[in-house]
Structure formats: C-alpha cells, structure tokens
Amino acid sequence: MAGEAGHNINGEYRNQIMVRCTQLPAWQVLQEHQWEIARLHMRDLFSADPKRFERYSLRLDDILFDYSKNRITHSTLEHLFDLARQAGLPEKIAAMFRGDKINLTENRAVLHIALRNCSNRPILVDGTDVMPGVNRVLTQMRYFSDAIRSQEWLGYTGKPIANVVHIGIGGSDLGPKMVVKALTPYCRPELKVHFVSNVDEADLVEVIKNLDRETTLFIVASKTFTTQETMTNALSAREWFMAGVKDKEAIAKHFVAVSTNAEKVEAFGIDTKNMFEFWDWVGGRYSLWSAIGLPIAVAIGMDGFKELLAGAHKVDEHFRTSPLERNIPVIMGLLGVWYNNFFGAQTQAILPYDQYLDFLADHLQQADMESNGKSVDIDGKRLDYDTGPVIFGQAGTNGQHAFYQLIHQGSKLVPCDFLAAAHSHHKLAGHHEALLSNFIAQTEALMRGKTTEEAKAELMAEGVPEDRLDKLSMAKTFPGNKPSNSFLYHSLTPETLGALIAFYEHKVFVQGAIWNINSFDQMGVELGKQLAKTVLKDMMEDKLVDSHDSSTNGLLNYYKSLRSR
Ligand code: F6P
Numbered sequence: 001m002a003g004e005a006g007h008n009i010n011g012e013y014r015n016q017i018m019v020r021c022t023q024l025p026a027w028q029v030l031q032e033h034q035w036e037i038a039r040l041h042m043r044d045l046f047s048a049d050p051k052r053f054e055r056y057s058l059r060l061d062d063i064l065f066d067y068s069k070n071r072i073t074h075s076t077l078e079h080l081f082d083l084a085r086q087a088g089l090p091e092k093i094a095a096m097f098r099g100d101k102i103n104l105t106e107n108r109a110v111l112h113i114a115l116r117n118c119s120n121r122p123i124l125v126d127g128t129d130v131m132p133g134v135n136r137v138l139t140q141m142r143y144f145s146d147a148i149r150s151q152e153w154l155g156y157t158g159k160p161i162a163n164v165v166h167i168g169i170g171g172s173d174l175g176p177k178m179v180v181k182a183l184t185p186y187c188r189p190e191l192k193v194h195f196v197s198n199v200d201e202a203d204l205v206e207v208i209k210n211l212d213r214e215t216t217l218f219i220v221a222s223k224t225f226t227t228q229e230t231m232t233n234a235l236s237a238r239e240w241f242m243a244g245v246k247d248k249e250a251i252a253k254h255f256v257a258v259s260t261n262a263e264k265v266e267a268f269g270i271d272t273k274n275m276f277e278f279w280d281w282v283g284g285r286y287s288l289w290s291a292i293g294l295p296i297a298v299a300i301g302m303d304g305f306k307e308l309l310a311g312a313h314k315v316d317e318h319f320r321t322s323p324l325e326r327n328i329p330v331i332m333g334l335l336g337v338w339y340n341n342f343f344g345a346q347t348q349a350i351l352p353y354d355q356y357l358d359f360l361a362d363h364l365q366q367a368d369m370e371s372n373g374k375s376v377d378i379d380g381k382r383l384d385y386d387t388g389p390v391i392f393g394q395a396g397t398n399g400q401h402a403f404y405q406l407i408h409q410g411s412k413l414v415p416c417d418f419l420a421a422a423h424s425h426h427k428l429a430g431h432h433e434a435l436l437s438n439f440i441a442q443t444e445a446l447m448r449g450k451t452t453e454e455a456k457a458e459l460m461a462e463g464v465p466e467d468r469l470d471k472l473s474m475a476k477t478f479p480g481n482k483p484s485n486s487f488l489y490h491s492l493t494p495e496t497l498g499a500l501i502a503f504y505e506h507k508v509f510v511q512g513a514i515w516n517i518n519s520f521d522q523m524g525v526e527l528g529k530q531l532a533k534t535v536l537k538d539m540m541e542d543k544l545v546d547s548h549d550s551s552t553n554g555l556l557n558y559y560k561s562l563r564s565r
Helices: 011-017 025-038 042-048 074-086 089-098 131-149 174-182 201-208 228-243 248-254 262-268 291-300 302-321 328-342 360-372 404-409 431-448 452-461 466-475 494-515 523-540 550-563
Strands: 057-060 063-066 163-167 192-196 216-221 255-259 275-277 347-352 390-393 416-421 484-489
Touching: 025 074, 025 328, 042 431, 057 302, 057 328, 063 328, 063 494, 074 089, 074 328, 074 494, 089 302, 089 494, 131 275, 131 291, 131 302, 163 201, 163 228, 163 291, 174 192, 174 291, 174 360, 174 494, 192 201, 192 291, 201 228, 216 228, 216 248, 216 291, 228 248, 228 255, 228 262, 248 255, 255 262, 255 291, 262 275, 275 291, 291 302, 302 328, 302 494, 328 494, 347 360, 360 390, 360 494, 404 431, 416 431, 431 484, 452 466, 484 494, 523 550
Parallel strands: 163 192, 163 216, 216 255, 255 275, 347 390, 347 416, 416 484
Antiparallel strands: 057 063, 063 484
16 A cells, blocks of 8 residues: 555655564664663763763754753664664655655645745656745745735725734644744734634634724635634634625735635635645645745744744754754654653653743644554554654743643653743843743753652751651652753744744654654544534434434533523
C-alpha cells in the first residue's frame, strides 16, 4: 500500500518505512540503556560535567535552545541519533522538502515549507512548481491587507473597516488566533481582529454584539468550506449583516473567503475575486502560513507577516541542512520519543513565560495531537507502541499556581518546554525580571529537586519540632530529575515567533517519522462529525429516540424533555 500511494517516493525511503521502530537495533539498545539512565540524577550529571550546558545547548541566531536539563548522556544522544538514521529520518525530511506525496492516505504532498520558502527555490508537485501560485496569493494578501489598513477598502456606506471577524475552526483558527495574540504589540489599536470558531452561538454573538455592520468585515476561512461550525457561523454572520443592509451587493465589501474550494465559496455568495486560494498540500494545522494567515497580515501588516514567514524559513533551512546532532527540531523530537517510549511519559507541557503566548499550547495541541494521535502505521498496521503525547500548557506564571504541583511532586513524568523573551514589550518596573526569574528557577527546581535531608535541614532551621520533622520533610521533598527544554530569545518578534512555531512543526514531523505514522491526515475527527448528523436529525424529530444505545437514547430523550419545558 505504501508503495502504491507513495509512487514518487524513492525505493530507499519506502523500504525504510516498512520497518517498525521497535524492531530497529537502536530501539533495542535504547531499551537497555534506559535502565542505566533511570538510575542517574541530573544533579549528578551537572556536577560531573561543568560544561554540560555548553555541550547540550544550541543557538539559531538569538534563539537559544537549552536541552541540558534532560535525562541524557552522550551515549543516549548517540543512540537516539542512530534511531533517527535507522528510521530513515534524513530521507523522510528530504522527501517532504522535495514535495513527495508523504501524506499517503490522502495521496498529498506536505508543503507548508513552500508557503514560507523565501528563497523561491522551485518546489514541484506533480511536475509543477508551486512557488508562482504561493507568490501570487502573497501579493493578493498584500493588496488586501494594505487596502484595509490604509482605509482604502471601504464598507458599503463608504466607511473604513474597523473590525475584522475571522470565522474558522481548528487549523483555520488556532494558528492565526495564536499569532495575532502573540503579536499584539505590533497591531494597530484602531483595527480590531476578532476570532469566532465555536458553533456555540455565544461565540459569534459575543463578538458581533458591539460591532457596526458598516465597518465590519468577515473573513470566512475553511479549507473545505464545508465544516459545520464555520458554515453555521458564516451563515449567521451573513444574516446579521444583511438584516441591516438592503443591497445584496454590499456583501462583496464585507465578506472575503479563504479556501481551497472555489465552488463552495461561490455557492455561499462570496465573489471568487474576494477569495484567497490555498492548496490541498497545506494541512489545516500547518496553514497559518498560507492565506489562512490573512487576519495576521491585516493585524500586523504584510511586512510583519513576511517576517513571520522568514523566521519559519530560517528554521526550515536549519532542519533541512543541519546534521542530526545539531538540528534543534530533531533533538526536540528525539527527546520526546525518549520520554514517551522509554520512560512511559504520556504528556508534554508547553510553558511560555509570556502572556502574549497564551494560545501557544492550544495551537500546538492541534499541531501535535491531530498529527501524531495515531494508532496505525503508514502501512495500516496496528501499533504496539505509544505515539503522540497529550499536549497541555499555559502561560507562566499562572500555571505555577495551577498544575506545577503535579509536575514537581506527582507520580507522572511530565517533560516541560519553557519559552521566554529576554525583553518585554512593556516597561513596568519589576515585572519582567520577576517573570524570567520564575522561568529560570522552575527549570532549576525541576532538575535539582530537594532531598529529604535538605528539606529536614530547612525545617530545623525554622524551628519545627522534632516530632514533626520526618513527616513534614517527606512532604517537602522534591524528587527533581524532571526534564525540561528551554527556549530563550531576545524578544518576541514576528520572525522569532515564526521560528518557534516551525521548530514545533518539525518536532512533530520527526516523531511521526520515527513512529512510522502519517502525521498529515486526521481520520480520527470524522466519526464524531458523522454521528452528529444522525444525532441532529434524531434531535429535531418530535418523538422519543430508541435507535441508539441506552445512554445516547437517554441523553437525547432527556434533552427533548428539557427543551419542551
Ligand atoms: O478538526 C478537523 C479539521 O479537519 C482540522 O484538521 C481542520 O483544521 C479543521 O477541521 C477545519 O477544517 P476546514 O478548514 O476545512 O474548515
């Protein structure tokens, strides 16, 4: 099957992807090696090697990636790099960048890297260079965003646009929403960009209730233009708009679409000259770099959007050309595999010490969990090893007062990623230093922990009575040895943000490559969608439902009884 669908993937690549990662020699070696490492404490590793930080940190421009606080030795990394080579990672990276159809189930290339290919190097899909199309849409985005920002684009009564409402969901929402929030300091206060995603009417109602039709523009963003949530919200938005407007022609000045589906866009009533195209080789969760990023361009300007692309492109080049040993996304991915498959870690925490990155964990949740939440390999065989972790997180320091307790003293191993900028966009005295000291201290606390002896000594110094010392010192013991990576950079510019997102995208790629899964389809979201159609039909009928299991029938029938009250 892999051979058939991946007809333009070379033979070497195909052969390699047939082998299960657990059968690779390096996997066996790592299993043995884990026994050795499990006994070691990072405190001791740091004491034994004063150069550990220098050894296990990398820089890409001003972005520092410190991975020294991990449960690894030189041998661990050697074995992990062996695993990557044996799993065919270098060939798989080359195949993606070449435009091979590595999304085998959907027979599609995976080319978000083309969207930010600032070098303009030709990238072929079915023999055609995709770059002219990419550049054409970028130009279209520039005209549009410039026109909105310069107030040349006028609403139906001749007023400039003051509010842009982006309607989309999943990949057509999370990326642009996260980026617009992250780059708030680069946005214009007089031009507001809002996001509506949930089919829950509260989402749309809360956004439009204070808006003026004359100065509001909607971007309807959907790759398929069939997604229930987006289409329901778009129809209600159009209804709201038309309720105050007589002339149907006015729609052209207030609705634009971003989609791969021109037919559906036209059927919805949006003129295709107001449509921004993208392509089936752009996965939803990788689409913020395409015209799905239109609200970003509107919010920060097209030059800012291009800087975002440039940051990601820099990482693409780093990922494509750096040796595995100096390749940041490769190391991120392999460390994740190390904890996931050899230490039984089930989760990965994303901890930006930056309020503007409040939505980063949400975005990475989709990027990672929709990509690598798979249980069959690319040959359709059921897996007997763990794949993608549960991604969660929150902006620091809020998380410290919520879930860090479990990370420090709970029974689960939670690898953590910290991200922080050396410079804030603001100048309130004392805040940024407090924020950054918390970030750095957390990585130290997680690594070092506190021994029972240390806890006891502290309690004694505080004068705690002898009879309470044992119990209290146990409760105050921190095992430490908890792994973390840290990204530290100058400031959160569009370019840096682009780079950070791209690091994570490629980290997901690396893990999917090792686990031999297709990181680029999302069949797991279909069943719920399918059943929701039947449930909706049953819900609308005026009789009791008995066609499902007793719980589903019970929920439906109780809902009906509540609704009629
Ligand atoms: O959640 C499933 C999904 O297909 C995502 O992959 C996608 O990003 C989202 O729905 C939205 O899809 P569309 O852009 O087609 O509306």
